[in-house]
Amino acid sequence: MALIVKKFGGSSVANSERILNVARIVLESYKEGHSVVVVVSAQGDTTDELIEKAREINTKPSKREMDVLLSAGEQISMALLAMAIEKEGYPVISLTGYQAGIMTDSNYGSARIKSIDTERIFRELDKKNIVIVAGFQGWNRYEDITTLGRGGSDTTAVALAAALKADLCEIYTDVDGIYTADPKIVPDAAKLDDISYDEMLELASLGANVLHTRSVEIAKKYNVNLVVRSSFNNSPGTIIKEVGKVEKMLVRGVAKDDNVARIAVIGVEDKPGVAFKLFSLLAKENISVDLIIQSIGRNGKTDISFIISKENLDKTLEVLNSNIDVIGAEEIRHSDKYSKVSIVGAGMVNNPGVAATMFEALFDADVNIHMITTSEIKISVLVDVKDSVRAVNAIHEKFRLAELGSGGK
Ligand code: ASP
Ligand code: MG
Numbered sequence: 259m260a261l262i263v264k265k266f267g268g269s270s271v272a273n274s275e276r277i278l279n280v281a282r283i284v285l286e287s288y289k290e291g292h293s294v295v296v297v298v299s300a301q302g303d304t305t306d307e308l309i310e311k312a313r314e315i316n317t318k319p320s321k322r323e324m325d326v327l328l329s330a331g332e333q334i335s336m337a338l339l340a341m342a343i344e345k346e347g348y349p350v351i352s353l354t355g356y357q358a359g360i361m362t363d364s365n366y367g368s369a370r371i372k373s374i375d376t377e378r379i380f381r382e383l384d385k386k387n388i389v390i391v392a393g394f395q396g397w398n399r400y401e402d403i404t405t406l407g408r409g410g411s412d413t414t415a416v417a418l419a420a421a422l423k424a425d426l427c428e429i430y431t432d433v434d435g436i437y438t439a440d441p442k443i444v445p446d447a448a449k450l451d452d453i454s455y456d457e458m459l460e461l462a463s464l465g466a467n468v469l470h471t472r473s474v475e476i477a478k479k480y481n482v483n484l485v486v487r488s489s490f491n492n493s494p495g496t497i498i499k500e501v502g503k504v505e506k507m508l509v510r511g512v513a514k515d516d517n518v519a520r521i522a523v524i525g526v527e528d529k530p531g532v533a534f535k536l537f538s539l540l541a542k543e544n545i546s547v548d549l550i551i552q553s554i555g556r557n558g559k560t561d562i563s564f565i566i567s568k569e570n571l572d573k574t575l576e577v578l579n580s581n582i583d584v585i586g587a588e589e590i591r592h593s594d595k596y597s598k599v600s601i602v603g604a605g606m607v608n609n610p611g612v613a614a615t616m617f618e619a620l621f622d623a624d625v626n627i628h629m630i631t632t633s634e635i636k637i638s639v640l641v642d643v644k645d646s647v648r649a650v651n652a653i654h655e656k657f658r659l660a661e662l663g664s665g666g667k
Contacts, residue, residue: 260425261383262287265297265393265415269432270489271335272302280489281342283430284388288348293383295422297393297415298339300331305408321366325395325405329355332392332411340390350388353378355395355403360414362396362404369404370472371396371413374421391418412473420480427482429469430489435496436461436468438659439512443647447654448663450510452497457510460602460636464513474498501604508612509603509657514646516597518548519571520628522563523578525588528555533562536585539577545570549598549631549640559588563629565640568594596628597646600638601653607634616653623652 264287266280280296288294300308308327312319319327336352343350359375382389393411398404406413412429419427436458439447453461455478462471468486477484477498487495526532533552540547550564566574571594578590606612616637620627625648629640641649654660 259291259293261293261295261422263295263297263415263419263422263424263427265411265427265429266299266335266339266489267411267429267431268299268302268304270430271298271339274338276489277335277338277342280339280430281346283489284339284343285346285348288388294388295379295383295418295424296339296388296390297411297418298332298335298390299393299411300328301335301338304331304334322402325366325369325403328405329392329395329403332394336390336392343388343390348388349386350390351382352390352392353382354392355414356397358389358391358418360391360396360417362398362406364398364400364402364404366402366404368407369396369398371406371417374417376421379418379422406472407470409467409470410472412470413476416473416476416482416484419482419484420476425483427477427484428495429473429484429486431468431486432488432490433468434488434491434493435486436498436511438510438662439650439654440467440514443514444512444651444654446660448660449493450496450662451494452499453510454501454604455498456635457602457604458498460600461511461513464515464598464600464602464636464638508605508609509601509659510605510662511603512599512601512650512653512657512659514597514599514650516643516646517568518565518596518598518640519568519574519592519594520563520565520596520640521574521578522561522591523585523587524561524591525559526562527586528558528560532586536562536578539581539585540566540574543573543577545574545577549629549638551629565596565598565629595643596640597643597649598638599641599646599649599653600636601657602636604635606637613637615656619652619656620649622656623648625649625652 340350340352361373362369393414435449437447441447459474462469462474484498485495547564553561625645627639631638
């Protein structure tokens with residue numbers, strides 16, 4: 259019999275009826291004789307509502323107290339689900355992150371799991387209990403509650419699956435799996451039967467809002483058998499595994515991220531050490547940068563542009579403007595009217611034509627490209643935000659991604 263970790267997201271436990279439905283899904287596996295560990299998110303918009311409540315009281319609460327507050331959402335879900343299972347007459351126990359032995363660092367609000375002491379969970383499984391664990395939370399060496407960052411319940415589930423050496427980790431959500439593009443903006447986006455860890459990692463970090471990026475990193479590192487599927491129907495979902503159908507498929511998905519801002523550092527000296535100074539200032543503040551471009555020097559001066567995520571804009575401007583003399587720049591410019599559009603596919607590495615095809619699609623759709631970056635498995639371009647939906651559709655169409663679905667191979 260297998261050990262299975264099942265994670266249910268906020269929409270899957272949004273109300274009592276859905277919790278009863280989740281209980282049914284869990285019991286189906288349990289009755290087949292499997293050991294089942296369930297990870298739950300907070301119900302519906304609970305986390306957003308808690309953030310709003312905090313704001314009404316104090317606009318700058320400490321991160322520690324914020325984590326105490328936000329961890330409450332998952333605890334509501336776990337108790338309600340346990341009650342739903344009790345009602346059916348099956349043995350069940352719910353555990354907080356602390357009780358489940360999930361140890362994190364002390365980065366309140368975006369803590370990383372350091373270790374999991376699985377003793378308690380195994381003890382409960384030995385007693386034939388269904389074990390429900392609160393997602394998104396752990397505890398640190400000060401015995402404080404920590405949370406893992408928005409969307410972090412996925413990471414709880416995958417980390418538990420790795421620590422428990424589970425046979426399978428199923429992420430239940432409100433979509434059928436991983437799509438070639440966001441079906442909300444590309445109507446004929448196709449559901450993929452499988453995708454590689456690396457492709458999924460890129461898609462997750464490029465704005466495909468299905469899995470927490472960190473969860474995919476852990477799945478890849480520990481080779482977790484991972485499936486994304488819907489809690490609303492029985493469709494088989496998407497399997498995330500070591501190798502996709504790389505030979506056949508060049509491009510597997512297209513994503514856009516509107517949450518970006520461009521910074522241009524104008525008129526720095528064209529000499530060794532300038533980029534180092536600039537980016538180490540940002541690294542010190544934990545600000546990640548992407549799509550870096552340095553222009554061709556003229557009269558000993560050059561410009562460096564890059565993009566950051568919007569929430570880091572204020573901080574970035576503050577750091578750069580207060581160090582403008584250290585960097586030796588004439589001026590710092592910024593704009594947040596851009597979108598980053600990316601294609602992902604492990605098969606594109608040996609195919610120089612892929613970039614040209616992407617640019618042709620953008621040209622046909624009359625979309626101007628501001629910046630370009632490529633890696634072995636992705637190409638990203640910066641475009642005007644007003645063009646982004648058109649760009650995604652044009653690329654999806656050009657690479658005929660709709661044909662990648664189960665129906666069309
Ligand atoms: N409830 C948390 C959030 O909304 C964690 C999660 O749902 O994964 O971000
Ligand atoms: Mg989520």
